[in-house]
Amino acid sequence: MKKVGVISCSGESEPEGTIARNAVRLVMEKYRPGATVSLCLPLYLAGDEGERDFARRFPVIAVDGCGKACAKWATEKYSGKVQDCVDIGELLKEWGVSERLSRSHPGRLENEVTERVAREIIKKMDEITG
Amino acid sequence: MAEKNKPVVLPCNGIDKEAGAISRELALLLLEKGADVICPVLYQSNPKRYQKKLESGKLLVIDGCKTGCASKLAREHGLKIAKKATVNELLKEENLKSGKSPVIGTEKLGLLPAWAERLEELEDIVAEEGGTHFKTPVSFRQFAFDKFIFKVPEAGYFFNENDCWARVEGDRARLGVSDYVQQSASDIIFFEPPEVGKELNMFDEAGSIESTKTALDIISPVSGTVTAVNQELVEAPELINSDPYVAGWAVEVALSDFESDRELLMDCAGYFDYLNEKVKKEYRKRYGGK
Numbered sequence A: 001m002k003k004v005g006v007i008s009c010s011g012e013s014e015p016e017g018t019i020a021r022n023a024v025r026l027v028m029e030k031y032r033p034g035a036t037v038s039l040c041l042p043l044y045l046a047g048d049e050g051e052r053d054f055a056r057r058f059p060v061i062a063v064d065g066c067g068k069a070c071a072k073w074a075t076e077k078y079s080g081k082v083q084d085c086v087d088i089g090e091l092l093k094e095w096g097v098s099e100r101l102s103r104s105h106p107g108r109l110e111n112e113v114t115e116r117v118a119r120e121i122i123k124k125m126d127e128i129t130g
Numbered sequence B: 001m002a003e004k005n006k007p008v009v010l011p012c013n014g015i016d017k018e019a020g021a022i023s024r025e026l027a028l029l030l031l032e033k034g035a036d037v038i039c040p041v042l043y044q045s046n047p048k049r050y051q052k053k054l055e056s057g058k059l060l061v062i063d064g065c066k067t068g069c070a071s072k073l074a075r076e077h078g079l080k081i082a083k084k085a086t087v088n089e090l091l092k093e094e095n096l097k098s099g100k101s102p103v104i105g106t107e108k109l110g111l112l113p114a115w116a117e118r119l120e121e122l123e124d125i126v127a128e129e130g131g132t133h134f135k136t137p138v139s140f141r142q143f144a145f146d147k148f149i150f151k152v153p154e155a156g157y158f159f160n161e162n163d164c165w166a167r168v169e170g171d172r173a174r175l176g177v178s179d180y181v182q183q184s185a186s187d188i189i190f191f192e193p194p195e196v197g198k199e200l201n202m203f204d205e206a207g208s209i210e211s212t213k214t215a216l217d218i219i220s221p222v223s224g225t226v227t228a229v230n231q232e233l234v235e236a237p238e239l240i241n242s243d244p245y246v247a248g249w250a251v252e253v254a255l256s257d258f259e260s261d262r263e264l265l266m267d268c269a270g271y272f273d274y275l276n277e278k279v280k281k282e283y284r285k286r287y288g289g290k
Helices: A015-031 A041-046 A049-057 A070-078 A088-095 A108-129 B018-032 B040-045 B047-056 B069-076 B087-093 B106-121 B179-185 B231-235 B258-264 B268-287
Strands: A004-008 A036-039 A060-064 A084-087 B007-011 B058-063 B081-086 B140-145 B148-153 B157-159 B164-169 B172-177 B188-192 B205-211 B215-219 B224-229 B251-255
Touching: A004 A015, A004 A041, A004 A049, A004 A070, A004 A108, A015 A036, A015 A060, A015 A088, A015 A108, A036 A041, A036 A049, A041 A049, A041 A070, A049 A070, A049 B140, A049 B148, A060 A070, A060 A088, A060 A108, A084 A088, A084 A108, A088 A108, B007 B018, B007 B040, B007 B047, B007 B069, B018 B058, B018 B087, B018 B106, B040 B047, B040 B069, B058 B069, B069 B081, B081 B087, B087 B106, B140 B268, B148 B179, B148 B268, B157 B268, B172 B215, B179 B268, B205 B251, B224 B231
Parallel strands: A004 A036, A004 A060, A060 A084, B007 B058, B058 B081
Antiparallel strands: B140 B148, B157 B164, B164 B172, B172 B251, B188 B205, B205 B215, B224 B251
16 A cells, blocks of 8 residues: 655644644555555654655655645755645635634534545655555 | 651541541551651641751652552652652552541551551652763664654564553563554643552553543563562653653662563564554554455
């Protein structure tokens, strides 16, 4: 089984951070178990060699909440170029989602967006793994 | 009794269980024999009151049960525990259990004078300072699986299939759990040591650990007598996470039959291969595939 690392934005202050984390969990636990290795951004930044070494050896998709692209930035700084990235802020614009989303109490809309983001991640994973 | 070695007894004093009442009663019996006694309640509110006594004697802690409130109190105040006993362990040796009533049963009352004598003769917990054992630097081999890196020492350690190790030097061994255990268990928050003096057979429980995810027994890879427990680990169980093979040792044992024990153990190279395969198997079990 080909493996892909997915590193998620950890943004606590924005709903996109929550959506990023939940979407990655969906991919890891429901849609592509075994093939997905989630990388913990805080641990990664703290210098965990296991996380950084994995990102050097395997393709990584960065899932960022906004244009700051912290997940992508960290991966490229410490391990190497990411294979692909998802920018949730851009996706929301593209999908015409203009309502304010909740960062701590996901409702119908947040869950729907999370599912759509998960599908975007899967699409990119499948392109990588063939 | 020499003043410097005078026992200073800190009992649990718990008033809602029989074990607490027994610990208090034992402290009073030792008081009659010349020991000093610390009231844990008064100590909480006015620790200075006991400062002189603590400086002049050796601290004997008597916990009632596994909660270990007296030990915790001592640790919180930075007191050095020289000797320690747990009433529930003493009861267990007599095939008795602590009752729910805080009143001590007649049968148990009869046992207390003998127990008090035993406590007076307890050996100190801490191993001799400056010992020559276990000073050799340890080097490691490692392998990566996904994002996890597993370390195994290169030499001097023996492992059982429960992922517990024995670091053997001469007739002594230190016991602990492997890097794999600490990574699987995640943050270790509690270490319950065995009693010093406990006789261990191979595969007996040599203490237990608890993490934010799970609770595990340390399964002894060797037989022998517990001569010391790692007090630093009691106070900082996270040492197992940061340094599972050296600073995270749990128990020191005087070996009784290592030549026989080692027949059932893996050396470092053997465990390295075993663990590598085990990690892959677990992954296959969970996700399928090769």
